[in-house]
Amino acid sequence: MDIIETRELAVGYGDVRVLDELDLAIPAGRISVVLGVSGSGKSTLLKTLAGLMPPLGGEVRFAGAPVDYYSEASLRTLYGKVGVLYQGGALLNSLTLAENVALPVRMQFPEMPLGVVEDMVHSALAQVGLASSAGKHPAELSGGMKKRGALARALILDPEVVFCDEPSSGLDPITSASLDDLLLSVKETFGMTLVVVTHELRSIERVADRVFVLNDGRLHFCGESADLVASEDGFIKTFFLRKDGHDDT
Amino acid sequence: MTPGMNGPDPAAKAPETLLLPRRLRAPEVPGLFREVQRRAEEGPLTLDFREVEEFDSSALALVNLVRRLFPGVEAVNMKGALARAGESFIERPRPAEPGPAGRGWGLGRFFGGVTDAFLLRVKAVGRFLAMFGDEIYHLGVYLRERKGVYPGETWNQLYFMGYRSFPIVCLLIFLVGVTISITSVEQLSLFGADVYIADLVGLAMLKELVPLMTGIILAGKVGAAITAELSSMVVLEEVDALRTMGVVPEKYLMVPRLLAITMAVPLLVAMADIVGIFGGVLVARLTFGMAPSAFLDQMMNSVGWSDFAWGLIKTVVFGWAVVVGSGYKGLTVGRSAEEVGRATTESVVLSITLIVLIDCVFAFILY
Ligand SMILES: Nc1ncnc2c1ncn2[C@@H]1O[C@H](COP(=O)(O)OP(=O)(O)O)[C@@H](O)[C@H]1O
Ligand SMILES: [Mg+2]
Numbered sequence: 366m367d368i369i370e371t372r373e374l375a376v377g378y379g380d381v382r383v384l385d386e387l388d389l390a391i392p393a394g395r396i397s398v399v400l401g402v403s404g405s406g407k408s409t410l411l412k413t414l415a416g417l418m419p420p421l422g423g424e425v426r427f428a429g430a431p432v433d434y435y436s437e438a439s440l441r442t443l444y445g446k447v448g449v450l451y452q453g454g455a456l457l458n459s460l461t462l463a464e465n466v467a468l469p470v471r472m473q474f475p476e477m478p479l480g481v482v483e484d485m486v487h488s489a490l491a492q493v494g495l496a497s498s499a500g501k502h503p504a505e506l507s508g509g510m511k512k513r514g515a516l517a518r519a520l521i522l523d524p525e526v527v528f529c530d531e532p533s534s535g536l537d538p539i540t541s542a543s544l545d546d547l548l549l550s551v552k553e554t555f556g557m558t559l560v561v562v563t564h565e566l567r568s569i570e571r572v573a574d575r576v577f578v579l580n581d582g583r584l585h586f587c588g589e590s591a592d593l594v595a596s597e598d599g600f601i602k603t604f605f606l607r608k609d610g611h612d613d614t
Numbered sequence: 615m616t617p618g619m620n621g622p623d624p625a626a627k628a629p630e631t632l633l634l635p636r637r638l639r640a641p642e643v644p645g646l647f648r649e650v651q652r653r654a655e656e657g658p659l660t661l662d663f664r665e666v667e668e669f670d671s672s673a674l675a676l677v678n679l680v681r682r683l684f685p686g687v688e689a690v691n692m693k694g695a696l697a698r699a700g701e702s703f704i705e706r707p708r709p710a711e712p713g714p715a716g717r718g719w720g721l722g723r724f725f726g727g728v729t730d731a732f733l734l735r736v737k738a739v740g741r742f743l744a745m746f747g748d749e750i751y752h753l754g755v756y757l758r759e760r761k762g763v764y765p766g767e768t769w770n771q772l773y774f775m776g777y778r779s780f781p782i783v784c785l786l787i788f789l790v791g792v793t794i795s796i797t798s799v800e801q802l803s804l805f806g807a808d809v810y811i812a813d814l815v816g817l818a819m820l821k822e823l824v825p826l827m828t829g830i831i832l833a834g835k836v837g838a839a840i841t842a843e844l845s846s847m848v849v850l851e852e853v854d855a856l857r858t859m860g861v862v863p864e865k866y867l868m869v870p871r872l873l874a875i876t877m878a879v880p881l882l883v884a885m886a887d888i889v890g891i892f893g894g895v896l897v898a899r900l901t902f903g904m905a906p907s908a909f910l911d912q913m914m915n916s917v918g919w920s921d922f923a924w925g926l927i928k929t930v931v932f933g934w935a936v937v938v939g940s941g942y943k944g945l946t947v948g949r950s951a952e953e954v955g956r957a958t959t960e961s962v963v964l965s966i967t968l969i970v971l972i973d974c975v976f977a978f979i980l981y
Contacts, residue, residue, distance in 0.1 A: 417854050444860045455855040457847075460764075468764075469859040470672065471865070475761050476644035478671065480683070484675035518859075522640060523670035 368393035368428055368526060368558050369414060375422035376406060376413040382421055382483065383409045389577060396552055396559045396572045398590070400604070401579035407562045408452065413527045413545070414560065416443040428525070433581070445473070448519030450529040451563050454511035457502040463499035466490060466518045473522065489517040493547060509540035511548065526558040527551070535565060541565065545572050566605050570594065572577070578604075623645075628659035629688065636665045640672040647676060654684040664691040738946075745864065746944050751870055752865040763860060767870040775836050775871075776878030782887065783831050787886040790823055791815060791893020799901050808902050810911035815894030820921045824886045826973060829932030833965035837940035840871060841961035844944025845954045853945065867939050875933040883929045887922065914960070928976050935968040 369391040377383040383406035391397050399407050414425060419434035426432070427446065433439035456465045466486045470477055490496045493513040501581065503511055512532055519527050528605050529548065533541035545568045551557050563569060569576060569590050576593045578586035580600055586593065632653060635642060661680070666673075677696060680687055749857050756763055795815055802808050844867060847853050856863045891913070898904040943961035947953050 394944060412854065415858055417857060441860065444858050449855065449858045451851040451855055453850055455851040457852055457855075468861070470640065471764075472762060474640050474644060474672075476642065478644065478647045478679060479675075480679040481643060481647065481672055481675040483670050484678045487672060488675065518855075520772045521671065578915075 367371065367391060369560075370426045371423060372412075372426075373423035374413070376409050376418070376419055376538045377421050378409075378418075383582065384584075385422075385582050387423070389584065391558060391560055392575060393525075393558050394552065394556045395574035395577045396548060396561060397577065398569050398573040399560065399562045399577050399579065400564065400569070401585075402604070405579045406582070407579060408530055411449070411530055411560065411562060412566060415447050415449050415528050416440045426565055445494035445522070446525045448522070448524035448527045450512065450515050450519045450527065450532055452530045452534065454503070454508075456506075456511055456515055457505050461500050461502055461588075462495065462506065462514045463487075465503070465514065466521055469518065469522050484538075485521055489521045490514070492520070493517045509536050509544070512536070514545065516544075516547065516551075520555075520557075523555065524557070526560065529559060529561045529565075531562050533565060533568060542566065566594075576594060629660045629666060630656075631660045631662050632734075633662045634666050636667050638666050638673040638676075640670060643672045643676050647679070650680055650684070652681055652689065654680075654687050658686055658688075660688045660690055662690055663693070663696060663790075666696065669696060670674050705797075741946065742942050745945075746938050748864055749868050749872060749938055749941075752862070752869055756869045757863065757952065760779075762865045763869050764866065771870050772875035772877055774839070775832070775874050776881055779831060779835055779878070779882060782835065782905055783828055783882050783886050784889045786831060787819075787824060787827055787890040788893045790827060791819060791890035792897055794818060794823070795894045795897035796901070803902070809904065809908075810836040811894065811898050811904070813910045813916040816891060816913035816917040817921065818916070819890040819894070820917060820925045822925075822973075824890055825925050825929040825932060826969070828882055828886055828929050829936065829969040830966060831961050832875070832879075832933055832936045833940075833969065836875070837936040837965040838958050838962050840937060840940040841944040841947075841958045842954060844941060845947035845957045848945060848947050849949060849951065850953060864945065867945075868937070871890045871937050871941065873935065875937050876930060880926055880932045883926045886934040887925070924976075924980060928973070931972055931976075932969045935972055936965040939964045939968050 367390040368539050369389070371387050371389045374387040374389070375385045376387070380579070387410070395542060397422065399410065401407050409418070414421050416432065416434065424431055425434075427443060432443055460468065462484050466489055467482050470485060472483050486499070487496060490499055493516055494514055495517065498506060498510060498514075499580060503514070506514060516527075516529075516532070519529075532544050532548070536544065548559055548561065549572055552559055559572075561572065573590040573593075576586070576590050578593070578601060579585060586596065586598060586601060594601070630653060634646070638646070650659070650661070674696065681689075713715075752762075773950065795811060798814050799808060799811050802810055802814070844853075847867075853863045853867075856866055882937065895906045895909045896910050899906060940961040943957045943964060947957045
């Protein structure tokens, strides 16, 4: 089953269509990887799918129902079903790690007993290996810890889909591999759907069930990761020869 | 599972059974907790998980909390992950209080064409007014429902806006009081009318100088800080993150600041009025030996409570303009670090412009 489907989707800013004519099918309970050079619109696509910006054309269906980007109720429902891991983590600097992770619960369910919130936060942090840093502020955490903390925050309300924008950018290979493990375990334990932007071939081979390659404003390739590796396509081949796993946008 | 023994009524009463619903997720948990709490106090209770099929981490956390708080409550028919819930949690200490911070990075962008620029201006004014309306709405809803804002944030903001602005406001207003007194005494004494210094300083302070100076200091101190903080949150995607967490950033970020400024301004104005007038008293005493009590008596002849009240109301409106104006500048920033700096300077200009415009409007209304 596909949890997210798009038809003729166009995304961008104002009049600028960054990506056009996208027909995507994101399989439920799997990890889909989105690939593309810097500036190809991966973040823009993720933001659109997460309901943060309206598409410039076409349609997005979430679990079979079309998303109405101009209805607050529809967006609210969508926000209740997705979690997003932003490129820089986007933990709020004014709150501690634990408060950051608790934030979605406290804001969406203000009546939740504090004890329940604390246990949820603790188990979410334990899951990403950060239980001992709960009281620290984001400024005191390393890049990899921030990302893991942000993942805990994205997971705390058990979303159906988690979007991860370059979870491993700026991380050393070991930390980035452990983040991959984390994503895999999230998929396996909770049956969550993950949509991950990444550049690292190694991590694609490990985690990806389906790969979408964006190029030149269009969907360039869509298939299994094995097909991607075996692909004779010129763009895909240069992509992996030239790419070193870093992106700055 | 911990065997329980300290129920409130350990008499030989058959435990009641609470059959839990099929769906046990975050929306159901608060109500269920209240129910468990109520019934656990009445007597022994058994939670029956037979029907539970759908649950999430908040349900696991609930099970864990209930076990800790009410050891007398029994749980039966738990399956799989629910059954393991008790083992996967560990006690942890409460986190510390938050403190503000912010930074930014990113790309650049530019606008081209005079018409485009003009249209953008018009649109910007429209967006600003729309935001102003939205904020009033959010504030109203918040005051009614008390939801969607981080607990305690208003007090943090009040501390920053009131307490931290207090010394600078007092110092500057005192100097302004001294300065206008010295300047006016010289002129007034030419006509032998030195005693009117009291009326002049009193009126000028309460109605114009204190509101204006306080507004401008707030624009530079509070407004700039708001824009810098919010715009770096935008650039760092924190505002997007809030939105996908189901939080309305325009409410979460702005309502505490609006409430705080509304509380801070009256305190600042009252202090500033006193300090400014004290500057006048001091000058009158030192230059021509006017007794402070005579100064105050003279001042009361022409200055009334309504002058004080209008000055205060005006300053509160200035404060709102500063908060909404700088919040608007912060939340509509582009994507790069340079824009954080630019938005911050623009925000100060916008706030001061708004203050002067509003002052003008008040002048028409009041005189
Ligand atoms: N807020 C914005 N306003 C206008 N253009 C933007 C904005 N954000 C990104 N863009 C442009 O959209 C394109 C895609 O950006 P992005 O989705 O961030 O790329 P990626 O994540 O693949 O590196 C880029 O050309 C970028 O300059
Ligand atoms: Mg990106």
